[in-house]
Amino acid sequence: MAKTRPGSLAPKSKPGKKDLDYFTIRGTNKVVRVGDCVLMRPPDNGKPPYVARVEKIESDSRNNVKVRVRWYYRPEESLGGRRQFHGAKELFLSDHYDVQSAQTIEGKCIVHSFKNYSKLENVGAEDYFCRFEYKAVTGAFTPDRVAVYCKCEMPYNPDDLMVQCEGCKDWYHPACVDMTIEEAKMLDHFVCFECTEDDAKRSQNGFHSSPVSDSDEKVETKRRKR
Ligand SMILES: [Zn+2]
């Protein structure tokens, strides 16, 4: 079921309502515009803030500002829960909309695309990323398939260090190839176990069937086949 957001207000069409292009977060000079992502105060102070995208801003005749928002869900709020490949700053753009008082907005944040997030040199408190849309009622994700890496065949978690094999170009978790993170950081080159085995076979064949000088060409051949 969709999660409940206490204090959520049903949209009503009252006279005196006025669409706003922006408003300023109370006690700050931060301006929120339609399309911005915001952090909203959760009812339970111990919880991390809710994240939402502002779809519409309006004020009523008494100047109460309300925002129509589209919620982002954190992995732990999704039906399937948090999985190993979910990043610490990962959010799902849900199909769950709500109308809230603008007073519950406590700050702004940036929800990056997965690609841009992976390129960030420093991830700040306000940086998040989103690669999936999420249907709150069914728990379905779009896209429902993503590229997987490593022996464990997991989607990429941008928080986890991975090393790339120079042979097959696949990416590996250090732990999945019996390495520590520290060892992986020290590596200049990495060739996975399978590629190392292939290399061994190839050089054996080379030794039996062709002159040693042939070995460079064989590397090329193997790359082309892959
Ligand atoms: Zn792995």
Ligand SMILES: [Zn+2]
């Ligand atoms: Zn490899």
